[in-house]
């Protein structure tokens with residue numbers, strides 16, 4: 257994977273999320289009585305600057321995909337605010353949202369499932385332009401050929417179907433589709449997790465090259481710390497629907513502050529290096545339907561104090577401007 261410094265990050269905030277929550281009611285019985293709530297996302301706040309890549313990591317079920325789907329408006333929030341390019345998205349009408357939607361696109365883990373099996377690649381890439389009435393037929397065709405070339409696919413592949421491609425090539429098609437409408441923000445949810453290791457690096461390099469070329473802003477979701485370390489400028493670590501730590505990539509990987517981040521990193525040898533001892537977490541992640549009181553990590557934390565069992569730690573600036581939600585730093 258490349259390691260060149262990036263020149264495109266600006267100080268302008270493109271996306272600002274605050275206090276975002278998504279709670280699902282748990283219903284039981286013939287009368288569908290609400291007997292509880294799944295707190296899939298429970299008060300998440302972060303911002304992303306134009307041209308930046310914000311990585312989001314955390315174990316399965318911590319709310320990464322739900323956060324992504326809320327931002328891109330595939331899900332309606334329970335509470336909170338999402339400002340994108342100066343607009344508050346949670347209060348926009350359907351018509352107003354349509355305009356904003358083309359500026360935010362998503363890349364999924366499984367491109368095969370998200371590509372129409374009976375559509376040629378040309379049709380798949382044409383569809384968004386038809387929906388938004390972008391360009392003439394000739395311009396649309398030229399754009400498709402240009403996009404295929406940009407993502408490293410032979411333009412002659414336009415007439416082929418998804419099953420004729422390898423996993424890596426299909427993800428390139430998924431990326432081309434995300435780029436068709438010239439979006440500002442791309443949310444990639446585990447975009448390389450289903451690919452062979454050798455192909456992962458190529459796709460990550462492609463995403464980095466496209467970011468430079470089109471001045472894109474990325475939210476990059478992955479459970480794989482090595483991949484996140486490679487591509488991100490800053491990284492948010494999620495646990496049970498909340499961000500527990502958020503910092504510049506170098507700081508987070510060199511001096512993780514939150515005990516959960518420390519444990520996650522210690523489990524990956526190439527991230528932890530030789531000096532760090534493996535921290536084995538006790539027990540499983542608790543259910544988001546029954547999160548522990550106080551610090552939701554307290555049931556697994558070896559540094560747990562009395563205050564941790566009753567008071568929720570808020571995400572606050574600690575040493576070096578790193579944000580951390582832990583009573584050890586207050």
Ligand SMILES: Nc1ncnc2c1ncn2[C@@H]1O[C@H](COP(=O)(O)OP(=O)(O)OP(=O)(O)O)[C@@H](O)[C@H]1O
Nearest residue numbers: 280294296315316317318319320321322323479544
């Ligand atoms: N529609 C739903 N109804 C009830 N609970 C849900 C729903 N969608 C998600 N959840 C729950 O919300 C939590 C967060 O799910 P989410 O898919 O956001 O996690 P994730 O971090 O993306 O996990 P993974 O790494 O496995 O993709 C999980 O416990 C999940 O079971």
Ligand code: SF4
Nearest residue numbers: 551554557564582583
């Ligand atoms: S707040 Fe307490 S329980 Fe939670 S991570 Fe910090 S030390 Fe551990």
Ligand SMILES: [Mg+2]
Nearest residue numbers: 320321322445
């Ligand atoms: Mg997910």
